[in-house]
Amino acid sequence: MDLPYLNLTQQLVHKLGQAIMQGQYQVGKGLPSEADLCAQYNISRTATREAVKMLTAKGLISSRPRQGIKVLESKHWNFFDVDVLSWILNGQPNLYMLRHFLQLRLPIESEAAYLAAEYAEYDDLKDIEKALGRMKNATTGQDDSHEADIEFHQSILSASQNPFFIQLKSFISTALQVNLRFTNRMQAVTMEEYQAHVDIFNHIKNGDSEAAAKCALITQRETLAIVNEKIKRLEQEEKKSM
Amino acid sequence: MDLPYLNLTQQLVHKLGQAIMQGQYQVGKGLPSEADLCAQYNISRTATREAVKMLTAKGLISSRPRQGIKVLESKHWNFFDVDVLSWILNGQPNLYMLRHFLQLRLPIESEAAYLAAEYAEYDDLKDIEKALGRMKNATTGQDDSHEADIEFHQSILSASQNPFFIQLKSFISTALQVNLRFTNRMQAVTMEEYQAHVDIFNHIKNGDSEAAAKCALITQRETLAIVNEKIKRLEQEEKKSM
DNA sequence: AGATATAATTTCTATGATAAATGAGTATTA
DNA sequence: TAATACTCATTTATCATAGAAATTATATCT
Numbered sequence: 049m050d051l052p053y054l055n056l057t058q059q060l061v062h063k064l065g066q067a068i069m070q071g072q073y074q075v076g077k078g079l080p081s082e083a084d085l086c087a088q089y090n091i092s093r094t095a096t097r098e099a100v101k102m103l104t105a106k107g108l109i110s111s112r113p114r115q116g117i118k119v120l121e122s123k124h125w126n127f128f129d130v131d132v133l134s135w136i137l138n139g140q141p142n143l144y145m146l147r148h149f150l151q152l153r154l155p156i157e158s159e160a161a162y163l164a165a166e167y168a169e170y171d172d173l174k175d176i177e178k179a180l181g182r183m184k185n186a187t188t189g190q191d192d193s194h195e196a197d198i199e200f201h202q203s204i205l206s207a208s209q210n211p212f213f214i215q216l217k218s219f220i221s222t223a224l225q226v227n228l229r230f231t232n233r234m235q236a237v238t239m240e241e242y243q244a245h246v247d248i249f250n251h252i253k254n255g256d257s258e259a260a261a262k263c264a265l266i267t268q269r270e271t272l273a274i275v276n277e278k279i280k281r282l283e284q285e286e287k288k289s290m
Numbered sequence: 291m292d293l294p295y296l297n298l299t300q301q302l303v304h305k306l307g308q309a310i311m312q313g314q315y316q317v318g319k320g321l322p323s324e325a326d327l328c329a330q331y332n333i334s335r336t337a338t339r340e341a342v343k344m345l346t347a348k349g350l351i352s353s354r355p356r357q358g359i360k361v362l363e364s365k366h367w368n369f370f371d372v373d374v375l376s377w378i379l380n381g382q383p384n385l386y387m388l389r390h391f392l393q394l395r396l397p398i399e400s401e402a403a404y405l406a407a408e409y410a411e412y413d414d415l416k417d418i419e420k421a422l423g424r425m426k427n428a429t430t431g432q433d434d435s436h437e438a439d440i441e442f443h444q445s446i447l448s449a450s451q452n453p454f455f456i457q458l459k460s461f462i463s464t465a466l467q468v469n470l471r472f473t474n475r476m477q478a479v480t481m482e483e484y485q486a487h488v489d490i491f492n493h494i495k496n497g498d499s500e501a502a503a504k505c506a507l508i509t510q511r512e513t514l515a516i517v518n519e520k521i522k523r524l525e526q527e528e529k530k531s532m
Numbered sequence: 533a534g535a536t537a538t539a540a541t542t543t544c545t546a547t548g549a550t551a552a553a554t555g556a557g558t559a560t561t562a
Numbered sequence: 563t564a565a566t567a568c569t570c571a572t573t574t575a576t577c578a579t580a581g582a583a584a585t586t587a588t589a590t591c592t
Contacts, residue, residue: 105347155397
């Protein structure tokens with residue numbers, strides 16, 4: 049694997065980030081002081097402080113004289129930061145989290161399709177088409193269905209020509225990986241799913257923004273309905289066992 | 291004003307952040323080296339390095355030995371970070387940026403209304419109602435229309451019970467301020483606008499998620515249409531003058 | 533009781549020194 | 563000549579130490 053070299057500061061950033069997401073340090077309560085962190089992780093104050101600053105920049109903690117280092121409330125966390133997101137997912141992903149993801153993806157991707165229909169350029173359409181090709185191959189097991197799926201969604205976000213949607217590419221990509229963890233296998237793309245994606249592409253190509261958005265919305269609402277159903281069953285079981 | 295105390299590190303973070311957004315340092319090209327920054331801003335290496343780390347955490351720059359400090363491509367920037375966003379807006383807001391904002395707000399706020407209709411709790415409804423009250427007063431000039439508007443949108447995001455939507459509150463709030471800068475005055479809320487908001491609230495209260503979403507969507511599409519029209523006219527004028 | 537001063541704790545800032553990573557240029561070798 | 567290995571200069575990364583500043587708790591005084 050092409051794992052990048054991480055310097056001490058970044059190592060600590062990741063360790064602390066994960067520790068926070070695993071609930072190792074409670075919200076509002078303090079982390080160890082600067083000096084204690086140095087001792088615990090056996091690194092210099094410089095590196096420790098820089099790590100703290102990076103986590104501060106991501107909205108996870110605050111650090112002030114006398115008060116020490118505190119975990120902030122989750123509403124301050126930058127969920128759209130790829131690091132933060134991955135720490136959360138590696139921490140304690142659950143069905144509720146998955147639902148939250150889907151609830152956000154649903155409107156975003158639908159509107160991205162809408163915008164793509166209006167603003168997509170030639171190269172964007174080529175990219176979407178390419179992803180569709182991979183997806184078709186995945187129906188017969190000739191390509192990785194998961195990768196193809198991600199590529200399709202990303203290409204539509206790119207086609208929106210909107211920097212905010214483009215920024216969300218990494219967010220969506222990460223979100224799709226959680227999805228995978230729950231579905232938990234290399235499921236082949238069904239012919240139905242493939243067809244739904246083809247439909248979206250055609251609407252985009254024809255510049256029919258309303259149809260593209262609607263089509264994308266329906267697909268996602270179905271996925272969300274499945275998760276909601278799962279949660280419902282889960283909650284009923286919990287109720288029974290009480 | 292209650293401007294918070296900013297330490298040297300954070301001061302530099304803001305200065306550099308704004309400088310980058312104003313295009314003072316070109317993407318791909320390097321910023322001054324660590325040592326030069328110290329000299330230019332007359333602060334220690336410690337503070338300088340920590341500022342660089344914070345900007346790195348926000349995706350604006352990268353810093354490596356020998357290579358120095360470089361501005362990353364904008365696709366790496368964390369647009370959803372409030373600091374980054376405000377730097378962008380203070381940098382060079384324009385109609386295209388405003389359109390990008392609206393394009394994102396549109397699906398988000400619509401779906402937030404949908405979710406609010408499904409998941410809002412008693413207190414959430416109270417908050418929305420309170421914001422509506424302020425908005426009504428704003429129609430007769432008895433309250434600040436801008437503040438009331440922001441409060442309304444925020445309360446709906448909160449009611450969604452989804453942490454991602456809740457995180458977007460600060461984003462939306464900042465975005466609304468750009469909007470204000472373009473409309474550029476304390477316009478009173480019209481009775482029509484107020485009524486549209488009341489409708490959304492009623493749908494949420496009745497748990498009619500589809501209607502709530504649709505209602506919110508329509509309002510926003512209208513706003514967006516106005517901006518699109520403005521841009522169109524602007525582009526035609528530019529064409530003429532060439 | 534309330535205002536004011538003092539003290540203790542923790543981060544913030546500054547500085548100096550050394551290590552490590554990186555890339556370019558140079559020499560070496562097949 | 564081309565590929566490889568080596569050296570060197572540059573820049574950030576890390577460590578260590580010292581003092582300043584901010585914040586809170588406590589004690590003191592009126």
